[in-house]
Amino acid sequence: MKPLDPRLLRYASAARVFLGLGAVLGLAQTVAIVGVAWFTTTAVVQVVEGSTSGLSTALLGLGVSVAARSLVAWALEVTAARAAAQVKSQLRGRVVRAVADRGRAWVDRHSSARVATLVGPGLDALDEYFARYLPQLVLTAFATPLLIVVMALHDWLSALIVVLTLPLIPVFMVLVGWTTRAAQNRQWDRLTHLASSFADAVGGASTLKAFGRERRQVERIGRLTDDYRVETVKVLRVSFLSGFVLELAASLSVALVAVSIGIRLVEGSMGLTAGLFVLLLTPEAYLPLRQVGANYHAAADGVAAAEDVFELLDDEPGDVAPRATGSTGSTGSTGSTTVADRAEPRVEADALVVDRVSVSRGGAVRLAETSFVAETGRVTAVVGPSGAGKSTLLDAVLGLEPCEGRVVWRSSGRAPARHEIAWSGQSPMLSSGTVAENVALGDAGEPDTEAVVRALDLAGAAGLDPALVLGAGGQGVSGGQAQRVSVARALYRLDRVGARLLLVDEPSSALDRVTEARVVEGLRRIAASGVAVVVVTHRRAVSDAADVVVPIGGLS
Secondary structure (H helix, E strand, C coil): CCCCCHHHHHHCHHHHHHHHHHHHHHHHHHHHHHHHHHHHHHHHHHHHHCCCCCHHHHHHHHHHHHHHHHHHHHHHHHHHHHHHHHHHHHHHHHHHHHHHHHHHHHHHCCCHHHHHHHHHHHHHCHHHHHHHHHHHHHHHHHHHHHHHHHHHHHCHHHHHHHHHHCCHHHHHHHHHHHHHHHHHHHHHHHHHHHHHHHHHHHHCHHHHHHCCCHHHHHHHHHHHHHHHHHHHHHHHHHHHHHHHHHHHHHHHHHHHHHHHHHHHHHHCCCCHHHHHHHHHHHHHHHHHHHHHHHHHHHCHHHHHHHHHHHHHHHCCCCCCCCCECCCCCCCCCCCCEEHHHCCCCCCCCCEEEEEEEEEEECCEEEEEEEEEEEECCCEEEEECCCCCCHHHHHHHHHCCCCCEEEEEECCCCCCCCHHHEEEECCCCCCCCEEHHHHHCCCCCCCCCHHHHHHHHHHCCCCCCCCCCEECHHHCCCCHHHHHHHHHHHHHHHHHHHCCCEEEEECCCCCCCHHHHHHHHHHHHHHHHCCCEEEEECCCHHHHHHCCEEEECCCCC
């Protein structure tokens, strides 16, 4: 990443605001630095010359200058901290929107664990970038040139020495930076690899346990952790080395100015006031640039993460077509029939039209071309063997999966909006909290108790206490109860936002026949209220109760 990547200004408006405020504060801090040097020089010269007439004024000016410098430094830190928080929020929001908008095919080309690491601890490292690195970069752009100009007005020779020696620091920064960049990139790769491997191990823990391979994963994670530790120590070693090199270069440069001033003071060709004033300003001229090099290492993680974020945001979704929103002439059916035997739909009912929808990912067909019409007021069952693409079909309707074909409302010819859809997947995805909180997940404010009870009743879970507290992952309820809570969550959304499309994936796979019958009855009651219900199922009882059955052929 460049010292200030233009993409940061494009993707995060808060960075532009910070640079504007930073410029003003940097100018104010430079004035305060000059004030401290001048009033210190005045006080010392008056004491040396034995004149105390203006000493009190010099000391007062010194105190004001020191206070002003401290206040500006504090303001710069506060501004940087707030800017870092806002920039992180804006970048995280952009990444999340990119993941949501570009679909699963695009996400598959980026490791989900890597993305999670990127928007989590990766972007958190931008705190150091804004708190230390960027403020020093702003000060270098403003303070160093102004201080050199002030020095030249009092002693051109000292200013010339500073101008000639100042480039030594960037040269050393570049040389050390190449080594730092390589070490930092290796460290970042180790971290993302560790995160991906850990996520894979957790996701497949049950399978690994079943085949007795869990110990091998423990050893593998241990090796990756050691690799990350080694690379982190290498980065620290380079950081300490670069700090020493930059301090040495700056110290030798200041020494050259000090020796030059000392010789001229001894021979009487330079006054004490000018000499002391220039000598006090010399370290301040080198300080911002020296701190840029030293703080680069503290900000290296954030720089690497931001660079990955920019590449991710610049990356196009690929050549997979998004869900289209045109019109179609496909028709559905009434009664419990297959799509092949469907009749003309009722004119008065609106319907979701799925027209020649297919999904390909990574060169493999995930869903063969499928067409059907799901009318409001009807239950449409999607059936077929495992691997046929039934869940993929729901993802395409949801807009989570880029697809060929059209998914539109028959009346308007547009794709269903997010607020029009309620959805329940195969996995309940419950979290810590009460049953009511899980049912009302995503609802602003406190859960509506009456709506929660209605949703649980329709989902066949009327006996489940809404106040029951669940543990992590939904611990505290059985698999069947968790499934019904998931269905109730979708029904709660229907009730709260007025959605008119319900998508349910295997709602009764973990239920007994009696409970399954209650769930089916609840789905039919929801459909009767004017909702289009599309349910993916392997269960004969569910498909028999549906108004339309859509068979999907298997894929080998």
